[in-house]
Amino acid sequence: MHVSEQIRSFVQKRFHKEVSATDSLLDSGLVDSVGVFEMVAFVEERFGVKISDDDIVPEHFETIETLEALIGRLRQARSAS
Amino acid sequence: MLYQLWHLLADSAARHPNAAAIRLGDQRLSYSELDLLSGKFATALITHGLAPGDRVGLFFPKSIASLVTIFGILKAGGVYVPIDPASPRARLAYIVRNCGIRHLVTVGDRVAVVEEALSEDALGALDAIYAVDGASPQSSRVSQRVLGWSDVMLSSPARPHDGVESDLAYILYTSGSTGAPKGVMISHRAALTFIDWTHDEFDVSPRDVVSSHAPLHFDLSIFDVFTTIKGGGTIVPVPDRLSTFPLKLAAFIREQKISIWYSVPSALTLMLQRGKFASATYPDLRTVLFAGEVFPIKYLKQMRRAVDSRLYNLYGPTETNVCTYYEVTSQDLERDTDIPIGKAIRNYDVFVLNDAGARIAAGDGEGELFARGPGLMSGYWGDAEKTARTLRANPLGSEMPNEKVMATGDMVTVAADGNFVFAGRRDNMIKSRGYRIELGEIEAALYRHPSVREAAVVAVPDELLTNRLKAFVVLNDDAALGDGELQTFCRDYVPNYMIPETIVLRSELPRTSTGKVDRQRLSAQ
Numbered sequence: 001m002h003v004s005e006q007i008r009s010f011v012q013k014r015f016h017k018e019v020s021a022t023d024s025l026l027d028s029g030l031v032d033s034v035g036v037f038e039m040v041a042f043v044e045e046r047f048g049v050k051i052s053d054d055d056i057v058p059e060h061f062e063t064i065e066t067l068e069a070l071i072g073r074l075r076q077a078r079s080a081s
Numbered sequence: 082m083l084y085q086l087w088h089l090l091a092d093s094a095a096r097h098p099n100a101a102a103i104r105l106g107d108q109r110l111s112y113s114e115l116d117l118l119s120g121k122f123a124t125a126l127i128t129h130g131l132a133p134g135d136r137v138g139l140f141f142p143k144s145i146a147s148l149v150t151i152f153g154i155l156k157a158g159g160v161y162v163p164i165d166p167a168s169p170r171a172r173l174a175y176i177v178r179n180c181g182i183r184h185l186v187t188v189g190d191r192v193a194v195v196e197e198a199l200s201e202d203a204l205g206a207l208d209a210i211y212a213v214d215g216a217s218p219q220s221s222r223v224s225q226r227v228l229g230w231s232d233v234m235l236s237s238p239a240r241p242h243d244g245v246e247s248d249l250a251y252i253l254y255t256s257g258s259t260g261a262p263k264g265v266m267i268s269h270r271a272a273l274t275f276i277d278w279t280h281d282e283f284d285v286s287p288r289d290v291v292s293s294h295a296p297l298h299f300d301l302s303i304f305d306v307f308t309t310i311k312g313g314g315t316i317v318p319v320p321d322r323l324s325t326f327p328l329k330l331a332a333f334i335r336e337q338k339i340s341i342w343y344s345v346p347s348a349l350t351l352m353l354q355r356g357k358f359a360s361a362t363y364p365d366l367r368t369v370l371f372a373g374e375v376f377p378i379k380y381l382k383q384m385r386r387a388v389d390s391r392l393y394n395l396y397g398p399t400e401t402n403v404c405t406y407y408e409v410t411s412q413d414l415e416r417d418t419d420i421p422i423g424k425a426i427r428n429y430d431v432f433v434l435n436d437a438g439a440r441i442a443a444g445d446g447e448g449e450l451f452a453r454g455p456g457l458m459s460g461y462w463g464d465a466e467k468t469a470r471t472l473r474a475n476p477l478g479s480e481m482p483n484e485k486v487m488a489t490g491d492m493v494t495v496a497a498d499g500n501f502v503f504a505g506r507r508d509n510m511i512k513s514r515g516y517r518i519e520l521g522e523i524e525a526a527l528y529r530h531p532s533v534r535e536a537a538v539v540a541v542p543d544e545l546l547t548n549r550l551k552a553f554v555v556l557n558d559d560a561a562l563g564d565g566e567l568q569t570f571c572r573d574y575v576p577n578y579m580i581p582e583t584i585v586l587r588s589e590l591p592r593t594s595t596g597k598v599d600r601q602r603l604s605a606q
Contacts (some may be wrong), residue, residue, distance in 0.1 A: 016572050031166040034546065053355055
């Protein structure tokens with residue numbers, strides 16, 4: 001399954017809402033401060049990346065698309081090292 | 082003498098018209114501007130039929146407009162009713178109907194949501210909807226006018242309504258055990274009891290920059306808004322996005338030079354754990370207040386070590402606002418048990434009674450905390466029965482025939498130094514992240530599902546969140562549920578933080594000898 005599909009499935013399961021790749025996860029209060037850290041835990045475990053506290057910012061968690069971009073960047077950095 | 086909440090604004094505007102009342106990003110409103118704009122909003126309300134005592138709903142994310150409209154409502158003699166912007170539709174509809182709301186303040190992109198949520202009758206009963214973020218939105222279903230902000234701004238400021246201190250100022254809806262939220266009615270007098278004390282105790286002045294972190298439907302906001310205005314300080318609303326990201330929130334406190342911060346403990350704990358809070362200094366932060374849930378001693382010590390600010394635990398249900406307080410000192414670093422909730426604030430009589438109705442002193446064991454004084458709520462809106470159960474005749478007797486005292490439902494012990502120490506709840510109300518949750522309200526939502534025969538929700542203690550929610554459900558014969566179906570179903574009735582994280586299906590629930598569901602047994606499973 002594509003990265004964005006896996007994230008979308010997680011969001012549906014955990015937050016009980018269907019979202020598109022570009023719907024804001026933050027605007028509606030869907031993902032709150034606890035939700036963000038649950039997403040971080042999910043992403044780290046599912047995609048084998050480590051998200052530093054400095055990357056836990058609105059820009060990366062705004063949409064599934066932005067999160068996917070972050071994951072891509074982290075994976076590249078991981079394979080480069 | 083200031084006896085109406087809008088007097089606080091009028092008084093401060095006369096003393097420091099050009100001082101910043103509100104600051105958000107690069108937007109700024111001076112005291113005189115806030116005074117003027119709120120006056121215009123009052124006119125708009127009165128023009129559209131608002132009479133003193135009428136309730137006005139607020140249903141939009143917190144912004145500068147929230148503060149302008151709150152003062153406008155108060156100047157018109159109205160009662161403001163803040164509705165959680167993340168409420169599911171059923172909740173919004175319930176509050177509008179239950180509270181008899183005929184004026185609703187929202188933003189343009191929520192007008193459609195409001196129309197969908199309310200029945201034809203409820204929509205028909207609305208005198209006006211105000212969209213505070215722009216020009217007049219066009220609405221298809223609503224026959225009465227939907228006013229945009231530009232319409233409101235055309236008015237001249239109204240002459241404020243000068244009511245009496247026992248008039249209601251606002252109604253805050255909290256979780257209700259039988260499924261429907263209940264509206265806590267707070268008079269100007271009750272609000273001012275809290276505001277005046279916090280203003281004096283914490284020395285709030287024009288030099289202060291006070292964050293507005295708590296939502297407006299939480300009574301922590303009464304300090305953020307009204308105590309700051311009384312003191313002539315500046316309110317800085319915290320953007321929702323920042324609240325969600327502890328790293329950003331910590332930076333916000335530092336960059337905005339917040340001098341007084343007030344929030345639930347979880348917000349502080351999250352910043353300490355994941356927001357590198359202790360790695361920076363906050364030279365302007367002189368006072369930190371926290372309320373709403375127990376601050377686990379492990380994290381409280383980290384907080385005490387992280388800042389030089391004065392640190393206070395404030396305690397009190399919505400029905401009394403804050404009634405006791407305790408200052409955290411370096412001596413508390415030696416503790417291994419939770420800090421006390423402290424002693425009564427000024428103008429409050431707080432006492433503890435055992436089941437026999439006798440006063441409890443130090444060493445007498447546990448009892449229920451009672452509060453007496455002008456800071457108590459006036460009652461629950463439209464619910465004389467629940468009001469009578471909570472606001473009672475003084476069990477210790479009273480010279481005054483109608484004097485009421487409030488049974489808080491919180492159990493406490495009294496320490497040797499006279500401080501009250503929290504010992505748990507008498508009922509099924511729990512806290513999670515500072516949110517007040519009646520387990521019964523969640524159960525009521527589950528029961529609405531046609532496949533559910535029986536449901537019981539228990540709290541699972543959690544270090545960070547105080548409690549997590551777990552539901553045990555018995556389905557009807559031949560019923561089957563899709564994955565996550567019940568939780569998705571609950572979204573329509575209760576806010577996110579009340580949706581059980583775990584749902585366990587059972588063929589039956591354990592019972593006590595009296596036939597009630599054995600919650601203790603379930604909690605242990």
